Amino acid sequence: MIEQYVLDKIRSTFELYGFAPLETRAVEPLDTLLSKGETSKEVYLLRRLQDSGDAAPKSDDQLGLHFDLTVPFARFVTENHGKLQFPFRRYQIQKVWRGERPQEGRYREFLQADIDVVNRDTLPFHFDTEMPLVIGDVFRSLPIPAATILVNNRKVCEGFYRGLGLEDTAQVLRTVDKLDKIGPDKVAALLTETAGATDAQAAACLALAAISSTDGSFADRVRALGVDDPMLDEGLAELLQVVEAAPGLVRAELKIARGLDYYTGTVYETQLQGYERFGSICSGGRYENLASVGNTRFPGVGISIGVSRMLGLLFGQNALTVSRSVPTCVLVALPSDDQRAACDQVASALRRRGIPTEVAPTAAKFGKQIQFADKRGIPYVWFPGEPHTVKDIRSGEQVEVDAATWTPPTADLHPAITGV
Amino acid sequence: MIEQYVLDKIRSTFELYGFAPLETRAVEPLDTLLSKGETSKEVYLLRRLQDSGDAAPKSDDQLGLHFDLTVPFARFVTENHGKLQFPFRRYQIQKVWRGERPQEGRYREFLQADIDVVNRDTLPFHFDTEMPLVIGDVFRSLPIPAATILVNNRKVCEGFYRGLGLEDTAQVLRTVDKLDKIGPDKVAALLTETAGATDAQAAACLALAAISSTDGSFADRVRALGVDDPMLDEGLAELLQVVEAAPGLVRAELKIARGLDYYTGTVYETQLQGYERFGSICSGGRYENLASVGNTRFPGVGISIGVSRMLGLLFGQNALTVSRSVPTCVLVALPSDDQRAACDQVASALRRRGIPTEVAPTAAKFGKQIQFADKRGIPYVWFPGEPHTVKDIRSGEQVEVDAATWTPPTADLHPAITGV
Numbered sequence: 095m096i097e098q099y100v101l102d103k104i105r106s107t108f109e110l111y112g113f114a115p116l117e118t119r120a121v122e123p124l125d126t127l128l129s130k131g132e133t134s135k136e137v138y139l140l141r142r143l144q145d146s147g148d149a150a151p152k153s154d155d156q157l158g159l160h161f162d163l164t165v166p167f168a169r170f171v172t173e174n175h176g177k178l179q180f181p182f183r184r185y186q187i188q189k190v191w192r193g194e195r196p197q198e199g200r201y202r203e204f205l206q207a208d209i210d211v212v213n214r215d216t217l218p219f220h221f222d223t224e225m226p227l228v229i230g231d232v233f234r235s236l237p238i239p240a241a242t243i244l245v246n247n248r249k250v251c252e253g254f255y256r257g258l259g260l261e262d263t264a265q266v267l268r269t270v271d272k273l274d275k276i277g278p279d280k281v282a283a284l285l286t287e288t289a290g291a292t293d294a295q296a297a298a299c300l301a302l303a304a305i306s307s308t309d310g311s312f313a314d315r316v317r318a319l320g321v322d323d324p325m326l327d328e329g330l331a332e333l334l335q336v337v338e339a340a341p342g343l344v345r346a347e348l349k350i351a352r353g354l355d356y357y358t359g360t361v362y363e364t365q366l367q368g369y370e371r372f373g374s375i376c377s378g379g380r381y382e383n384l385a386s387v388g389n390t391r392f393p394g395v396g397i398s399i400g401v402s403r404m405l406g407l408l409f410g411q412n413a414l415t416v417s418r419s420v421p422t423c424v425l426v427a428l429p430s431d432d433q434r435a436a437c438d439q440v441a442s443a444l445r446r447r448g449i450p451t452e453v454a455p456t457a458a459k460f461g462k463q464i465q466f467a468d469k470r471g472i473p474y475v476w477f478p479g480e481p482h483t484v485k486d487i488r489s490g491e492q493v494e495v496d497a498a499t500w501t502p503p504t505a506d507l508h509p510a511i512t513g514v
Numbered sequence: 515m516i517e518q519y520v521l522d523k524i525r526s527t528f529e530l531y532g533f534a535p536l537e538t539r540a541v542e543p544l545d546t547l548l549s550k551g552e553t554s555k556e557v558y559l560l561r562r563l564q565d566s567g568d569a570a571p572k573s574d575d576q577l578g579l580h581f582d583l584t585v586p587f588a589r590f591v592t593e594n595h596g597k598l599q600f601p602f603r604r605y606q607i608q609k610v611w612r613g614e615r616p617q618e619g620r621y622r623e624f625l626q627a628d629i630d631v632v633n634r635d636t637l638p639f640h641f642d643t644e645m646p647l648v649i650g651d652v653f654r655s656l657p658i659p660a661a662t663i664l665v666n667n668r669k670v671c672e673g674f675y676r677g678l679g680l681e682d683t684a685q686v687l688r689t690v691d692k693l694d695k696i697g698p699d700k701v702a703a704l705l706t707e708t709a710g711a712t713d714a715q716a717a718a719c720l721a722l723a724a725i726s727s728t729d730g731s732f733a734d735r736v737r738a739l740g741v742d743d744p745m746l747d748e749g750l751a752e753l754l755q756v757v758e759a760a761p762g763l764v765r766a767e768l769k770i771a772r773g774l775d776y777y778t779g780t781v782y783e784t785q786l787q788g789y790e791r792f793g794s795i796c797s798g799g800r801y802e803n804l805a806s807v808g809n810t811r812f813p814g815v816g817i818s819i820g821v822s823r824m825l826g827l828l829f830g831q832n833a834l835t836v837s838r839s840v841p842t843c844v845l846v847a848l849p850s851d852d853q854r855a856a857c858d859q860v861a862s863a864l865r866r867r868g869i870p871t872e873v874a875p876t877a878a879k880f881g882k883q884i885q886f887a888d889k890r891g892i893p894y895v896w897f898p899g900e901p902h903t904v905k906d907i908r909s910g911e912q913v914e915v916d917a918a919t920w921t922p923p924t925a926d927l928h929p930a931i932t933g934v
Contacts, residue, residue: 095534095535097537098535109841109870110841110865110868110869110870110871111865111870111871111872112840112841112842112870112871112872113841114515114839114840114841115515115518115841117517119623120540120609120611120623121611121622121623124563136562136563136564137562137563138560138561138562138563139560139561139562139563140558140559140560140579141558141559141561142556142557142558142559142613143544143556143557143558143559143578143613144556144613158563159560179839179886179889179890181875183840183872189540189609191540191541193562193563193564202541203539203540203541213875218875218876220854221875231865419534419599420532420534420603421529421530421532421533421534421535422532434640445530445531445651448530449530450529450530450531450532451530451531451532452531452532452603455601455633455638455641456638466599469599470599
């Protein structure tokens, strides 16, 4: 019920920003899943049980479960580009699967909630500044700790590395991405080993990665490192726009790299305050080259909430609770089996007015029936009779009522979700 | 958007009856999927791409995608029976997968929406009469043709066959289940060939299958066939309760068998009026033996709406439409790029009051911006200025407004879904 509540909040915020719902099949051809080149994601392949005896199908016929929602979305856009209105804004909330070793916050099957905007040919940069605003509204609508969105821009990193004289900027990026895992000394060693960096170049890369600010001051600190490159300038200007559009929510964090992903400019990660050690629960970025048809490109920008990951971490800390275990607000007590039809009529009258209601399963003693409600957290027990009465089993208060008019307090109508 | 609307209606009706949401993983061990014995469902097996070169894993390690929501639910109940409050009522709305040949109304990946009630040891029969009432409320909440729920009871069939002197009642049931596909002559021939029926016994089975009534008269017509058996009597009494609990919604239809499924009593199928030729879009029944732990059984009754199947058939007939292609109610026009921040503030003020709003992507001519809204069916374009105005682009009416107070008519706030 908590997950459903969170999904409803995410969905309604996405819709307030005009994102349209899209659902793609869970299964894609393997060549679609791998079409964006190298991926660190472990794909699950499918085959029919009844085909087990046969030779494995040729790889160009193989089907796999999608490991994210961006690659299937790119496939959808290229297949339907003639029918879509651009810029095209969609949200997509679905399960994805990865053959990973399960651990806290990492699952083999998990829910993601994505928004993306794609356009034909070029996509204005203001959409990059919009993403954190949407996500900020989502998180503010939930009873969870405050979120900080960490932002970087690959143009800053690539321009800086290039301006330093390093050629294999992709290799440098992948190495710096390991900073939180292996620490600065090992990153420096790897940079000299695998990316041909001098000690000074490696130190400059680490100095860049150490820069962080909640305002525009990061740009001055980057320029103070003395590297000059047009792509670096472009990246700094873009990053400045994102940071300044959402004061208090966004922080420039120049070590964010997003590893092997397909991003070409802005990249996002998100931390919940108090849960920083668990890493990002909402990530994304700008991709110029994910979708194309012939010479036409469909650049996009998007961000993905790791719903299962976020809820897994919060549940692990008992940070979210629900007021009852069932949607039921009222249990209609059953005085005797031959009164079931009358009890069903009371339930039906309450349901017609939107009040979730069950009738007791058996004509047990009323004490047992109240226990049935209490064990599930159902707040009200209705006693049919002349007059009908309803009892708030939390306070013990019992009042005369009419099924055509009685309404519980709004706070009791549905299970209440609260943070701790 | 139509699917989402339909799912929301299904969900809220299920919750009005006190069913709690449950989601189980899409992937189950193959032995769980096949534990209920013979199945006609084609299962998809999984393996990790990175394991492709290895020998196939042993069958007791194999994982597959669930092909329905009842078998995973039974697994969930047996695993968690110590923690659940019984009777346990849950709904479950998820994708399922079957390796079938795709055709109209049949998919390899599709959405089902299930409700089930399970209890420890025995489950009172009144839950069998409740299922059609829930489903009736679901269908009445949707802009679709009226539904008829066809009900039978396996005890009627098995008792009747046994009373006739036929031993292999399961084989008779499977054969009669083919009636709509192969016709009565072939069913009669098969019954004599494979179930050892005489011509008279085969004729009696067909006579039973031909009985149908919207009231209790079916029972008299069964008894007029002159077969006597205690299980038959029990089945007729149960079937009578289901039919009489929902006049106008339920029809006793004694040919309904539900093939290879695990049902032991009541069985349900559902037709939409005008779509009878497409078969059932909502099926289920009573199962006494699906879940057990040691000597403890957890009998249940449930029903499953074939959401994708139903929507596929209705979409195929253009029977459902949506008033616009995006959630957006208001497009804020952008007079010039330097006014984007002011336009964002208007959008933000409207969103805070629950009005889905987008800002125009570029400062194109207003005619183009109105076209942008029109192509998506967005009803209102907001022109910032002094004063602000909003234009209903359907009527052309334009009025002075304030972003802090203006509210569109409720009917325009969200896309409207209508049936034809």
